[in-house]
Amino acid sequence: MGLKPFKFFNAWFSNKECSSLIRKELDEIGGRKGRILGKLRKLKCALRKWNEENSNVLEKRIKEIEERIQILDVESDKRELIVLELEELRRLKLDLRESMKLKESIWRQKSRMSGLKEGDSNMVFFHRAVKFKAKRKMMNRMKIGNS
Structure with a gap:
């Protein structure tokens, strides 16, 4: 291989x-x-x-952030959070958003690489198949009643 x-x-x-x-x-x-x-x-x-x-650092980081946010959410249901906890929650949500963007960026680039490896001819086939299916589903006329 x-x-x-x-x-x-x-x-x-x-x-x-x-x-x-x-x-x-x-x-x-x-x-x-x-x-x-x-x-x-x-x-x-x-x-x-x-x-x-x-x-696996990014995956572990996302999991840790989500767990901490979950803990703070449970605490907020029981009592009102103090200012430091609210700031931590806001910071955690920002960190989670940034980490998810990073993960999405990696997956987006990976998907393009696999698409490039398969070549443009595969894309042409895909678009033809979609157009054919759309034409087959299109209605040209409708009959209502006996007329």
Whole structure:
């Protein structure tokens, strides 16, 4: 089957660890001397290792935020929340929104990659099938009563 192709996700740039890792690796790889292909391979290996170590961090973060929001919601049903708890709840909701945007960005990019891999011809087939189905469902005339 061969090696899995390396895919870089744009959402990684929002992670400060990834940006600093790229800078560090490029500094260690060296200056202008040497082949660029070898340097990119080393960077790819470092990024792949970083991604394997941090792949579930986003999911865990979302789960932790949702659990804490749930706890605060239950508390708000029992009593009125204090100012610090209200601020924490607001901050958690903002963090959750940002984390969900990041997750959505990753999935959006993954879906485009699979679409590109299948090729444009598949899209043409899909659009033809949809148009054909729509034409088949269209009514040209209607008969009411005996006329």
